[in-house]
Amino acid sequence: MVAREGFGYLGQALSAAEIFAALYLDALTPDDDLVVSPGHYAIVHYAAGVEIGRIDPAELVTYGVDGSRLESIGTEGTPGLTATCGSLGQGLSVAAGLALGARLNGSAKRVYAVVSDGEMEEGQTWEAALFSAHHGLGNLVVLLDRNDSQVDGPTHQVTTLEPVTDKWTAFGWDVHAVDGHDIGGLRAALGAAQRSARPSVVVAETWTLSGLDHLLPDEADGHFLKVTPEQIEAARAHLTEAERDARTVAPAPWTSRKGERA
Amino acid sequence: MTTVKALRAPYTTVLKPYGSALVALARQKPNVVCLGADLTRQTETDLFRDQLGERFFNGAMSEQNLMGVAAGLARAGHQVFVNTFGVFATRRPYEQIAMQIAYPALDVKIVGLMPGLSTPGGPSHQATDDIALMRALPNMTVVDVADAREIPQAVTAISEIPGPVYLRLKRGEIPVLFDEDHRLDLDNVVVVDGETAPDEPVDLTIFATGMMVATALAAADALRGIGISVDVVNVACLKPLDTAGVLREVRRSKAVVTAENHSVIGGLGSAVAEVIAEAGLAVPFRRVGIQDTFARAASARYLFEHYGLGSQHLVDTAAALCGRSAPFPKVAEVRHEVGAYSPV
Numbered sequence: 076m077v078a079r080e081g082f083g084y085l086g087q088a089l090s091a092a093e094i095f096a097a098l099y100l101d102a103l104t105p106d107d108d109l110v111v112s113p114g115h116y117a118i119v120h121y122a123a124g125v126e127i128g129r130i131d132p133a134e135l136v137t138y139g140v141d142g143s144r145l146e147s148i149g150t151e152g153t154p155g156l157t158a159t160c161g162s163l164g165q166g167l168s169v170a171a172g173l174a175l176g177a178r179l180n181g182s183a184k185r186v187y188a189v190v191s192d193g194e195m196e197e198g199q200t201w202e203a204a205l206f207s208a209h210h211g212l213g214n215l216v217v218l219l220d221r222n223d224s225q226v227d228g229p230t231h232q233v234t235t236l237e238p239v240t241d242k243w244t245a246f247g248w249d250v251h252a253v254d255g256h257d258i259g260g261l262r263a264a265l266g267a268a269q270r271s272a273r274p275s276v277v278v279a280e281t282w283t284l285s286g287l288d289h290l291l292p293d294e295a296d297g298h299f300l301k302v303t304p305e306q307i308e309a310a311r312a313h314l315t316e317a318e319r320d321a322r323t324v325a326p327a328p329w330t331s332r333k334g335e336r337a
Numbered sequence: 338m339t340t341v342k343a344l345r346a347p348y349t350t351v352l353k354p355y356g357s358a359l360v361a362l363a364r365q366k367p368n369v370v371c372l373g374a375d376l377t378r379q380t381e382t383d384l385f386r387d388q389l390g391e392r393f394f395n396g397a398m399s400e401q402n403l404m405g406v407a408a409g410l411a412r413a414g415h416q417v418f419v420n421t422f423g424v425f426a427t428r429r430p431y432e433q434i435a436m437q438i439a440y441p442a443l444d445v446k447i448v449g450l451m452p453g454l455s456t457p458g459g460p461s462h463q464a465t466d467d468i469a470l471m472r473a474l475p476n477m478t479v480v481d482v483a484d485a486r487e488i489p490q491a492v493t494a495i496s497e498i499p500g501p502v503y504l505r506l507k508r509g510e511i512p513v514l515f516d517e518d519h520r521l522d523l524d525n526v527v528v529v530d531g532e533t534a535p536d537e538p539v540d541l542t543i544f545a546t547g548m549m550v551a552t553a554l555a556a557a558d559a560l561r562g563i564g565i566s567v568d569v570v571n572v573a574c575l576k577p578l579d580t581a582g583v584l585r586e587v588r589r590s591k592a593v594v595t596a597e598n599h600s601v602i603g604g605l606g607s608a609v610a611e612v613i614a615e616a617g618l619a620v621p622f623r624r625v626g627i628q629d630t631f632a633r634a635a636s637a638r639y640l641f642e643h644y645g646l647g648s649q650h651l652v653d654t655a656a657a658l659c660g661r662s663a664p665f666p667k668v669a670e671v672r673h674e675v676g677a678y679s680p681v
Contacts, residue, residue: 108412151441157412162436168402169437172409175394179370180413199433202399206406210394 076118076138076145077300078307083139083147085300086283088119090222090255091189094279095123097261098187098218102269106184108157108173112166113191115298116220117149120156129155164197166190167217171207174215174274185269188217193225195236201246207274208247216268217248217276220255224283226298243276255279287313343530343554343569346671348512351485355448355506356381358489359418362496363389369496370415372396374403379508380420380450400430407445408437416444416496422456423449423464423505431470434501439474442500447471450508452481452547453598453627454641459634464505465627469603471503472576479576480523481505481547484514487573490521507548514551523574526582530554531568532561533589540566541655542590544583546575546605549596549625549646556596556651559666565659572605583612592621592658596651598641601626621658625651 077083103109111120121138124130130145137143146153148161158169170188177184194200207215221239223230230236243250249271251264261279268275283300284291290309291300302310363369363385371385371393386393396403400421407417419426426449427434438445449467456462471479478498482491488511495502515529529550533539541560545553550571557567570586572578587593593613595606606624613620627644641647648668656665 158408159436159440162432165401165405165433165437168405168433169409169412171402172406172411173413174409175406176370176410176413176415179392179410179415182413186409199399199401199405202397202402203405206396206399206402209397 076121076135077302079136080139081303081307082299082301084115084118084298085302086222086224086298087113087116087220088122089285089287090224090281090283091116091119091220092122092286093256093258093261094189094218094220094281095119096126097258097265098189099123099127101262102185102216102265103187106182108170108177108184108186109155110158110160110166110170110173110186110188111149111156112160112170112188112194113163114148114150114159114161116189116191117146117153117156120149120153121145124155163191163194164199167194167200167203168206170215170217171203171210171212174207174212175210177214178212185214185216188215190217190219192219192221192223192236192239193230195239195242196234204243204246204248211272212274213272215274216265217274219276219278220281221278222255222281222283224298240278243278247273249273249275250278251275252278253280255281256285286317342516343514343550344516345558346551346555348514348551350510350512352510353381353384354485354488354511355450355492356384358492360384360388361489362492363392366416366496368415370394370410370417372403372407372410372417372419374398374400374421374425376421379422380448382420400425401433404430404433405437408441408443411438411443411445416446418446418448420448420450422451422462423467424451424462427464427467427470427503435474438501439476442476444499444501446495446502446504448504448506450506452505452507454632454644454646455507455548455598455637457634457636457640460631463632465600465632466603467503467505468575468597468599468605469607472603472608476500477576478502478574479505480574482521482573483545483547483550483571485511486513486515486517486519487521491523491573494521494523505547512551514554521573524579526570526572526579526586528568528586529571530557533566533568536589538589538591539568540590541592541594541659542568542570542586543594543596543651543655544570544572544586544605544609545596546572548598552641552646552648552651553596555648555668555671556655559648559652559668560655562666563656563661565656565661567655575605575608578608578612580612583609584616584618587613587616587618587620590620592655594623594625594651594655594658596646597624597626598646599626600629602629623654623658625654
């Protein structure tokens with residue numbers, strides 16, 4: 076997707092690839108709602124969407140192209156996304172409303188929200204955290220991408236967010252801290268989050284160069300990566316090789332998994 | 338078009354017509370949900386909380402979150418009424434309303450009480466630009482009602498609108514300006530006080546909205562006393578504006594004044610001026626309202642007079658616009674009990 080123009084929200088895809096893989100393959104059902112609060116993460120949603128039969132792989136080349144439905148910053152027009160986000164800090168509130176609405180409807184659905192660590196700088200995130208805990212929204216699960224990256228550089232240089240897990244705990248949330256590139260850890264955390272009676276947050280420690288760190292420069296702008304054609308080709312070769320060695324997970328379209336959760 | 342004959346001050350008043358109407362609506366529509374922001378009694382939603390508590394949620398003092406929660410609830414199939422003071426309902430969560438409610442055109446009704454200079458709370462509490470802000474949002478309907486007859490009808494009417502609505506409401510004692518047969522009209526601007534036939538020329542048309550309808554009625558009587566024929570037009574729905582109706586009234590008027598309890602920038606005055614200008618009409622025109630300033634903390638009566646929203650100021654402005662010279666006629670004083678409603 077970034078090859079055509081040589082830039083895009085690649086860092087977000089690299090930090091969150093395993094988060095989306097675990098979410099889509101293990102947790103999310105067609106009945107559930109998904110809010111991706113940093114709309115920039117649409118890129119990884121598209122890539123992962125191919126694996127669950129939600130998006131045609133041939134469509135990926137239209138990412139960010141004028142008139143394409145695969146917009147670079149996702150909206151509710153994006154297949155599979157529930158709200159229009161991208162102005163950071165707003166998604167969790169919508170997810171809380173969806174979770175409350177589902178409870179009022181007597182629905183067993185869950186609401187998943189992908190939230191970036193930079194969004195903890197927005198006061199609204201903490202308004203939503205208070206609201207969700209107070210109203211006992213156990214059907215709400217947040218996947219927090221703790222990639223320590225924002226537009227102006229590493230998040231810890233911009234402001235101090237630590238202690239992240241203590242903050243969410245103090246706000247009344249069920250907190251699960253994991254290595255965000257460890258699929259097994261993510262799956263276990265998601266499972267625990269689903270069983271919680273309180274709103275849950277999976278704090279996933281990640282890296283915006285994960286998997287391609289030997290190809291991309293350390294000082295790369297994690298928010299909006301620029302890549303050369305040579306880097307693209309090297310990355311393709313590297314990922315093809317990695318995929319050959321990787322444990323293969325069979326595609327599992329949502330439609331075939333509908334009703335799987337008892 | 339029908340001409341309604343409006344009543345004259347002193348007006349009887351009604352308490353909590355909005356809160357009662359919302360409960361009645363929710364009893365009819367099981368999907369109605371009521372949200373608040375730590376102003377439950379002040380927004381008359383204590384009635385809802387006490388009678389339909391399972392559908393009432395206090396979102397605390399966090400309006401940005403509340404608008405997002407409202408959007409989520411609406412996406413889950415609920416009709417959501419968000420209640421707080423107008424200033425807090427519009428300025429602080431503006432971006433949240435834009436992105437989460439207006440852009441997807443969700444079924445969320447934002448009810449902002451305490452409009453303009455009706456509160457002694459000063460600039461922090463006075464919603465003086467809420468109409469301008471909400472008018473600028475695509476998909477948003479903007480309603481400001483004149484009296485206690487219109488409020489329950491407005492609740493029903495906006496519930497029938499599928500998309501987002503901003504409803505601006507006076508708080509506290511609500512005057513009864515119209516008789517029992519009065520019907521709120523969100524589709525048309527309506528002459529509520531006039532002596533000319535609908536197709537006859539008139540010296541002056543006053544387009545008024547919300548609390549300024551009562552002010553305009555008092556001013557109209559004084560102006561008629563010096564031989565100026567006046568139509569008072571109630572504009573209950575500021576967006577979408579009944580453009581054809583505005584033009585119909587402007588075309589037969591020798592002068593036009595707008596009257597709003599709001600900044601003259603972006604509100605009724607701007608909306609009517611846009612219609613006049615785009616139609617290529619030239620008519621003597623003035624906007625009565627808050628003249629691009631913040632206001633102080635003082636009584637509503639003081640503020641209305643001090644910032645030029647009083648009926649005497651309306652008379653002076655209109656008489657001069659109609660070519661009359663001072664001294665202008667005095668608006669009749671209306672006896673009222675302390676704390677009771679009266680037009681200023």
